[in-house]
Amino acid sequence: MQFPESWLRQFCNPPLSTQQLAEALTMAGLEVEEVSAFAPPFSKIVVGEIKQAEQHPNADRLRVCQVDVGQPELLNIVCGAPNARVGIKVPCALVGAELPPGEDGKPFLIKTGKLRGVESQGMLCSARELKLSEDHGGLLELAADTPVGKDIREVLALDEALFTLKLTPNLGHALSVYGIAREVSAITGSPLLTPVHPPVAAGSTEVLPVKISAPDLCGRFSGRVVRNVNTKAATPQWMVDRLARCGQRSVTALVDISNYVMFEYGRPSHIFDLEKIHGGLDVRWGRVGEQLKLLNGNTVSLDASVGVIADDQEVESLAGIMGGDATAVSDDTQHVYVEAAFWWPDAVAGRSRRFNFSTDAGHRFERGVDPALTVAHIERITQLIIDICGTPATVCGPVDDLQPNMPTPQPVTLRVARAAKVIGMPLTQAECADALGRLGLTLQEGEGTITVVPPAYRFDLRIEEDLIEEVARLIGFQQLPTTPPLAPIVPNVRSESRRSPFAVRRMLAGLGYLETINFSFVEESWEKDLAGNPDPIRLLNPIASQMSVMRSCLVGSLLQVVKHNTNRRADRVRAFEIGRAFFRDTSVKTSDTAVQGIRQPLRVAGIAYGPDGQQGWEGRQSAADFYDAKGDVEALLSPRQPSFEPVSHPALHPGRSAAVLLDGVAIGFVGELHPRWRQSWEFAQAPVVFELDLEAVLARALPQAQAVPRHQPAERDLAVVVPEAVTHAQLMQVIWSAPTEGLLRDAVLFDVYRPKADAASAGGLSAGEKSLAVRFTLSSAEATLTDERIDAVMQSLSAALQRDLGARLRA
Incomplete structure (x- = not known):
């Protein structure tokens, strides 16, 4: 919100300097982000009057002007502006003047020079050259009564x-100059000047028929017909200047009037070309298939969630939000319809962002606009239209005011003791009542309580904490005591039986993996294909269409990392991530770290792609496989020893994957990517x-x-012939469950032998059999073992x- 200080002081003029006023606003919660002058610095630019303007003898587009700047002699200045003519008053930069810095950041110094052989003793300036606007169509023409020779900074303030x-x-109630003045009056105690705008007399009985079909969209709709207006009238310079100082460029007189009153009182409005309206108006929700071309040139498709007229x-x-192009006023407009309405904030909020633009009107309506003064708004706009665009034949109809669903403010009660506890300083009921009373709130005091009925323009006063904030604001945040926190600091010491997540990161980094951080919301197809999750948790408002669900598996995120790197010619990728997965679980209750019905466990996942090591003198390395990842998992869990069982996982190769178990409990999986997904992701290797x-x-x-x-321990080897279906896990389970009198210390499978297809009986093995050789380590703490x-x-x-x-000793 930008506005000039002089406009604010017309409504409330406290005895404070500019900086003191800015400090007071900031300490009351209305943060002043910047205080700056309207124009950038420049010097020695005065008001000049062109006395003569003759054609340059050597240039068709230049004129030689004689300019009066209040000095004894006229200045000879060469000018190329198309509107340089006798009689106008314009800014004149004298010799030695410094113009605002250009694109290079350096000020532009005016010197005496020659243009096409004619001496020029200064420069006549446009608004753009003074950095007052982007208008570069000609010289900045000043009012005819502007005194010659005056400093232009003083003349134009x-x-x-x-x-x-x-x-x-x-x-939202402070999104206007008057609204800020109301706050300044409450903060400083200075009187607030509220201008009175008397009703404009109706010269006809014409009323445009209006129907409100959606009271949940529009609570109040006021309008008036104004006929015979001059839309070609020029906007007064004082209005143009004020709009410019609010960051709004001048468009046309009618548009400027609407914008001016919006900045003045914070109530947006719209002016229709009456002759372009077919029949009456219907305020309703949009319908699927409808389209509207807006004033900004965009054409939008509507649905039932967007309100329309x-x-x-x-x-x-x-x-x-914005008017349509079909009923926009133009230079040919003669009759207009002025509309001011109260739109429910929830019915406007977020709609403009859906169409990828924002407007000043939408910004205000979604925060709440005073519904009580739409008629007064119409009267103010009508009077300005008559003053600026009026003609002898201008006639106004009566104000048509429909109120189907006006908001009803609900009383809010403040407990003085509660306010003192929250603010952190002693407060009396009189101090609280004074603070709230200065805001113009209607109070009803009880024993230790104050009940407030919020005014129509205060949509933010709904609960007790809102009133506590108002009390703190009016007291001034600089008055609040500085109280150190009293909460005891208890160190949270981690048990020695647990390592830290950072230790896990360091261990994976030591294994050659790089950490990645990915979004927790992913493509829905990833959940279906890679996690086998047909019903993922969906986002109500995804940041992108391809990020619509919460992930229950980290594999998709890591595959995307590999894809991103391989597309950039990386042939070896090792990456890991520590992040949350999200599952539906009705047993989870809402807490400070949990959401009801959603379980969010932390997972650690890694991916290896490409050669298992860097290329060395021995030649190119083989690609990373299941056993490389299995070894990394064992190293990560060391000294605990996991076991592995075959697993069926939608993301993994059915014969090259395994579940990871600790103490018989599955804690994850490891394996090679399924060939189907390898092909769809276009990976050269799995x-x-x-x-x-x-x-x-x-x-x-x-x-x-x-x-x-x-x-000393003793070692013995044993080779047995077993069926091909016997697994390593089954072998070790039988060995460790055998009665060994506690002498068995270790058992390691060190050889697997299968006969070739053309020598099935070699070594005494038949088809469907294999030989497993195990080395046993035996030891006793009491004595040396005997044979x-x-x-x-x-x-x-x-x-x-x-x-x-069913094993037998191998012959």
């Missing part, structure tokens, strides 16, 4: 301070991925002190393998 406020969304044939305007529950990875067993063995004890243990192991797996 170019040193006037402009305030730029950064208002929070709850301060339509006539008997077509849609004419987006309710509370990536291998793993994903684990982070909580399981963080858990670790504390080291247990053990005595150093006093006796008898070792043989007994080996026989026990052989018997267990024969009994449970």
